Amino acid sequence: MTRRIPRATVARLPAYLRYLDSLGPGRQTVQSSDLASASGVNAAKVRKDLSYIGAAGVRGVGYDVEELRALILRKLGLSTDLTVVLVGAGNLGSALARYKGFDNRGFHIVSVYDIDPKRVGKRIAGIEIRHLDHLEEDLRQTAADIGIIATPASEAQGVADRLTGAGIPGILNFAPTVINVPAWATVRQVDLATELQILAFYLRTRREAGATQARTQKRRPG
Amino acid sequence: MTRRIPRATVARLPAYLRYLDSLGPGRQTVQSSDLASASGVNAAKVRKDLSYIGAAGVRGVGYDVEELRALILRKLGLSTDLTVVLVGAGNLGSALARYKGFDNRGFHIVSVYDIDPKRVGKRIAGIEIRHLDHLEEDLRQTAADIGIIATPASEAQGVADRLTGAGIPGILNFAPTVINVPAWATVRQVDLATELQILAFYLRTRREAGATQARTQKRRPG
Numbered sequence: 446m447t448r449r450i451p452r453a454t455v456a457r458l459p460a461y462l463r464y465l466d467s468l469g470p471g472r473q474t475v476q477s478s479d480l481a482s483a484s485g486v487n488a489a490k491v492r493k494d495l496s497y498i499g500a501a502g503v504r505g506v507g508y509d510v511e512e513l514r515a516l517i518l519r520k521l522g523l524s525t526d527l528t529v530v531l532v533g534a535g536n537l538g539s540a541l542a543r544y545k546g547f548d549n550r551g552f553h554i555v556s557v558y559d560i561d562p563k564r565v566g567k568r569i570a571g572i573e574i575r576h577l578d579h580l581e582e583d584l585r586q587t588a589a590d591i592g593i594i595a596t597p598a599s600e601a602q603g604v605a606d607r608l609t610g611a612g613i614p615g616i617l618n619f620a621p622t623v624i625n626v627p628a629w630a631t632v633r634q635v636d637l638a639t640e641l642q643i644l645a646f647y648l649r650t651r652r653e654a655g656a657t658q659a660r661t662q663k664r665r666p667g
Numbered sequence: 668m669t670r671r672i673p674r675a676t677v678a679r680l681p682a683y684l685r686y687l688d689s690l691g692p693g694r695q696t697v698q699s700s701d702l703a704s705a706s707g708v709n710a711a712k713v714r715k716d717l718s719y720i721g722a723a724g725v726r727g728v729g730y731d732v733e734e735l736r737a738l739i740l741r742k743l744g745l746s747t748d749l750t751v752v753l754v755g756a757g758n759l760g761s762a763l764a765r766y767k768g769f770d771n772r773g774f775h776i777v778s779v780y781d782i783d784p785k786r787v788g789k790r791i792a793g794i795e796i797r798h799l800d801h802l803e804e805d806l807r808q809t810a811a812d813i814g815i816i817a818t819p820a821s822e823a824q825g826v827a828d829r830l831t832g833a834g835i836p837g838i839l840n841f842a843p844t845v846i847n848v849p850a851w852a853t854v855r856q857v858d859l860a861t862e863l864q865i866l867a868f869y870l871r872t873r874r875e876a877g878a879t880q881a882r883t884q885k886r887r888p889g
Contacts, residue, residue, distance in 0.1 A: 450868075452707050452708065453675055453708070455865055455868050455869075456865060458864070458865075458868070459858070459860070459861040459864040459865065460861075462864070463858060467845065485674050486674065486675070520868065520871075521864050521865075521867050521868045521871070522867040522868055522870055522871025522872075522874075523864065523867055527863075527867055527870075529863075535762070536758050536759070536761040536762035536765065537758070537759070537762035537766075539758040540757070540758035540759035540762055541859065543758065544759075544843070544859055544860075545820070545843050546843045546858060546859060546860040547859075547860055547863065550860045550863070550864065552860065552863050552867075590867075590870065591863065591866060591867075591870070598767070614870055614873070614874075615866050615867070615869075615870045617862055617863060617866055621766070621767050621768045623689065629873075631866060631869045631870060631873065633862055633865060633866045633869075635862050636681070636685060636768060637763065637766055637768060637769075638681070638766075638768040638769055638772045638774065639681040639682075640839055640855055640857050641749075641751075641769065641772070641774050641813065641839060642680070642681040642684070642743050642745065642772065643677055643678055643680075643681065643743075643855060644813060644837050644839055644853060644855045645743050645744040645745055645749055645774075645812075645813075645837070646672075646677050646680070646742065646743045646744055647677075647837070647853045647855075648744055648749075648812060648813070648836055648837045648853060649742075649743070649744025650744075651836070651851075651853065652744075652836075
């Protein structure tokens with residue numbers, strides 16, 4: 446039914462959405478060049494990305510902000526809210542449960558699980574931490590769309606098995622280990638070091654450009 | 668000096684590196700198709716990415732694992748280790764300080780800062796949390812490459828100003844707000860909701876494919 450959208454385009458849609466969300470309420474249209482500088486690709490690539498999702502811009506005018514925003518939300522599957530269960534209430538899990546950026550993007554953390562008796566029963570961002578033993582029973586009563594794993598690496602596969610076993614189709618894994626899920630489910634692996642590595646690349650490039658410039662200046666006859 | 672490497676290629680290098688790191692020590696060569704399935708692009712794109720960084724594969728044999736690994740590390744600026752200071756020792760900051768995936772990728776967190784008297788003086792992952800007042804003095808004695816901001820959004824710009832003011836060229840911002848840095852510095856904004864949004868896209872696509880299949884089956888004469 447839908448034309449297949451390239452993975453690289455999908456990966457840029459959240460950045461476009463973030464930019465649209467950052468615009469003031471008075472702004473009615475946006476140009477591909479604005480979206481380009483916000484997302485790190487050129488304007489032609491932005492127009493191609495947006496054509497994949499069926500957005501029609503008007504030459505010289507741009508894209509309607511509200512229409513484009515609604516279209517990206519729909520394509521990302523966010524036009525209806527998604528419910529999330531979070532497993533692991535350590536530092537990272539607690540940070541994720543309290544993260545302000547999820548709710549206003551339509552992701553609602555409905556329950557938090559842990560196995561540590563010191564954590565179970567406490568509240569985090571208003572949600573009571575339940576023992577992981579209740580997971581299957583809770584999910585039988587209220588299904589969820591996504592399970593976030595924020596456990597130690599050693600526990601991640603076991604937790605993934607239980608989440609998919611209870612019918613959750615999407616897993617976001619923050620534990621630093623690769624996990625496997627059944628073919629009908631989808632898993633994404635988050636690696637917090639990735640962003641540091643990309644930053645390091647730009648630092649190196651700039652350092653080398655600076656060094657070249659310094660050498661060039663030295664070589665000038667004084 | 669270096670050919671300009673496209674941003675999309677840079678963003679995929681960490682995934683290639685992660686895949687190479689996951690191979691056992693006996694593995695000597697790797698094919699572009701292996702790297703493709705690990706990074707979510709096709710093999711032709713992998714070969715193009717690797718040609719940008721100057722990697723030469725042999726047809727039918729592939730790429731030498733150790734050579735490719737060293738080349739990506741060098742291009743990412745990771746062949747020499749980078750020092751990192753972390754500001755904000757709340758849940759997210761603590762999780763980052765304890766994250767196992769940084770050290771073995773050449774990122775060394777050398778100091779952690781906070782302003783909360785309940786946190787200052789405690790240790791986290793073996794590092795004493797220092798009051799932010801010491802930041803400039805510490806950096807005069809030992810320079811750092813990267814500053815990670817894990818503060819509330821309201822504090823992020825002020826912290827970024829102090830980090831760049833003390834000469835740190837690279838900023839990784841986890842606070843959910845856009846910050847500005849001087850032109851000579853580089854900032855990357857991490858948005859933890861991005862991965863959830865990408866996951867949501869694939870869930871929606873699969874749900875729609877499933878619904879189409881179900882409708883098609885229903886329509887079959889029974």
